[in-house]
Amino acid sequence: MHLRGIRASDKQTPTACADVLLLSAASALADRCNMMLIRPVAAADLDALVELAGLAGAGLTTLPKDRELLGKRITKSVESFSANAERPGGESYLLVMEDRQSHRVVGACGITSKVGGFQPFWSYKIESVRFESNVINVRKDVPVLTILEEHDGPCEIGSLFLHPDYRGGGNGRMLQLVRFLLIAEHRDRFESTVVSEIRGVLDANGRSPFWNAIGQHFFGIDFAEADRLSVVNKKFIAELMPRHPIYIPLLPLDAQAVIGKPHPDSARAAQNLETEGFRFSGMVDIFDAGPVLSCPRDEIRTVARSRREKVGAIVESGLSSGRFLIGTTAENFRACGGRLLIRDGGGVVINADVAKELKVDVGDFVRFVELD
Numbered sequence: 409m410h411l412r413g414i415r416a417s418d419k420q421t422p423t424a425c426a427d428v429l430l431l432s433a434a435s436a437l438a439d440r441c442n443m444m445l446i447r448p449v450a451a452a453d454l455d456a457l458v459e460l461a462g463l464a465g466a467g468l469t470t471l472p473k474d475r476e477l478l479g480k481r482i483t484k485s486v487e488s489f490s491a492n493a494e495r496p497g498g499e500s501y502l503l504v505m506e507d508r509q510s511h512r513v514v515g516a517c518g519i520t521s522k523v524g525g526f527q528p529f530w531s532y533k534i535e536s537v538r539f540e541s542n543v544i545n546v547r548k549d550v551p552v553l554t555i556l557e558e559h560d561g562p563c564e565i566g567s568l569f570l571h572p573d574y575r576g577g578g579n580g581r582m583l584q585l586v587r588f589l590l591i592a593e594h595r596d597r598f599e600s601t602v603v604s605e606i607r608g609v610l611d612a613n614g615r616s617p618f619w620n621a622i623g624q625h626f627f628g629i630d631f632a633e634a635d636r637l638s639v640v641n642k643k644f645i646a647e648l649m650p651r652h653p654i655y656i657p658l659l660p661l662d663a664q665a666v667i668g669k670p671h672p673d674s675a676r677a678a679q680n681l682e683t684e685g686f687r688f689s690g691m692v693d694i695f696d697a698g699p700v701l702s703c704p705r706d707e708i709r710t711v712a713r714s715r716r717e718k719v720g721a722i723v724e725s726g727l728s729s730g731r732f733l734i735g736t737t738a739e740n741f742r743a744c745g746g747r748l749l750i751r752d753g754g755g756v757v758i759n760a761d762v763a764k765e766l767k768v769d770v771g772d773f774v775r776f777v778e779l780d
Contacts (some may be wrong), residue, residue, distance in 0.1 A: 443763050444579055446586045446743045448489050449482050449502040456504070457482070457511035464569045469683065471516060471567045472639045485518075496599045497520035499592070500691065502567060505583050508626070508744075508765060514574045515583045518567030519590065522599045527642050529561040530607075530649070531691040531700055534668070537653070553654040553667075556691065562601035563591070563694070564707065568677055572721055577743065578779060582733055584680050585777070586743045588710035589735045593775050600705050604681055607674040608696030609666035618697035621663035634695060649694065658694070667697045674698070684709045714777040719770050720755025724762045730780040734762060735779050737773040748776055 449457070454475070461473045472478065483503060488499035498521060505515035523529040532553040540547045567586050570580050591598050610616050610631075619631040626648050627634055636645060654663055668688065670678045681701050689702040705711060716737060727747035735743035746762035756774065768774060 413467060424656055428574050443507045443508050443746060443761065443765065444514070445508050446503050446552055447484050447506065448741060449504045451482055451486070453504055453513050454479055454482060457516060460516060460569055460571060463485075463571065471569055474636065474639075477639055480721065480744055488521075489739075490592050491598050493521065496597055498522050499597065500524055502591075503586060503741075504581075505570070505574075505579065505623055506628070508719070512715045515570040515579065516567055517569075517583050517587055518565070519587050519598070520566070521563045521597055522561060523564045523603075524561035525561040527562070528641070528646070529556075529557070529558040530645055530694045531556050532654070532694055532697070534656075534690050534692065535653075540736070551656040553692075554658060555649060555651060556653050556696070560602045562702070563599040564603045565602060578731070580676070581680055582745050582779060583777070585733055585737065587683070587716055588684065588708050589733055589743060589775055589777060590741055591705060591708070592711040592714045592777075593716070593735065593741075595711075596707065597634050598705060601700045602686075602705050602708060603700055604686065605693050605700050606678050606681075606698045606699030607671040609669050609671055610696065615694040617660070617662040617666050619695050620697065621659045622654060623649070623695060631695065634740060637694070643752065644693070658673070663697075668692050668699045671696075671697060708776045714725060714775050715750075716775045717750070717756045718775055719758060719763070719768055719774060720751055720753075720774050722755045722760055722770060724760050726759060727757060734758065734766065734774050734776045736768060737775055740767070745779055 457471070457478050458475050461471045461478060464471050464473075481500070484500045485502035488501050491499060493499050500518065500520050502518045504513045504518060507512050516680045519607055528778070533556050535554050537552050538547065538549050568584060570583055591602070608616060608618065613631060616631040619634065623634060624630070627644075645686050647720065656667065684703065685707050686701040687705040689700045689710065691700040692698060693700065724757045727749050731745055732748040732750055733740060733743060734746055744762060744765050748760055749757040751757060756776070758774070763769065766774065
């Protein structure tokens with residue numbers, strides 16, 4: 409799909425001219441300078457992903473600090489995007505955020521269309537067991553952790569990481585929401601329930617109080633190594649994970665305190681997911697006890713409120729509207745933030761720089777949702 413040369417004079421119809429309100433030159437320049445492009449990962453992004461993974465710290469399982477594993481992750485994503493699946497079959501989609509001025513990859517996020525199968529989805533379910541004694545008139549509900557092994561699991565989002573230099577200005581929110589824009593456009597490719605494993609609490613040295621209380625005793629390796637191995641092959645989990653319920657009050661206090669709590673660096677991401685409709689599922693990660701958030705796919709705010717419209721006009725100057733997350737509907741998915749005007753007669757007006765980054769022209773369709 410080619411973007412032809414764009415001039416305001418030959419892209420605006422009389423109706424579009426009446427709809428378009430111009431921003432100041434300074435505001436338009438700010439929009440251009442602050443735009444980030446989000447696109448599928450490519451083989452050429454390996455070095456950049458290795459650098460990002462090195463900054464991510466322990467606990468971000470789906471963005472491992474391993475060049476070979478990251479290379480395989482890229483290959484699987486490329487294959488998944490090319491497969492054009494008609495139903496969820498475990499495809500793994502990895503997107504990267506690129507600074508459009510420097511062409512530097514500064515962030516990543518991912519979606520797995522369906523978890524389970526030969527690599528089950530493991531979690532602890534927080535449940536309650538009642539103990540009663542009529543002799544001493546005691547009735548007590550004791551919280552326990554019950555292991556779950558899910559082979560026919562939900563869609564999972566993960567791998568969310570943004571370079572520290574690019575945090576703020578809405579970049580993180582855009583990187584988080586773009587996955588839902590992709591899901592909205594291709595709903596049949598993703599399971600009807602979406603979950604997110606939020607990174608759990610670690611100490612200053614990257615150690616997990618929860619892992620030290622449970623996993624360490626059965627696996628005989630530290631948290632970071634277990635986290636790395638879980639990406640390579642989850643079989644060792646089935647072989648070594650204790651199957652009996654874990655009574656929470658018997659755990660050390662520091663382990664109890666982190667159950668269901670997000671890592672401080674992930675707290676904002678969890679809050680953003682809650683504004684999208686996600687809620688705590690009552691499940692936690694088996695390694696660090698981070699919360700598992702869940703939401704029905706079609707009830708996610710971005711999925712439910714996003715719209716698909718034809719590009720009716722492209723203008724050189726800025727538009728006085730709120731900021732939107734705008735994505736393509738073609739096979740080669742791309743998305744960015746930008747101004748967009750919805751026309752009363754149908755269709756939308758977008759800026760020329762947005763059209764250029766998305767590689768769309770008048771007559772093409774875009775999907776969008778409000779960012780502000």
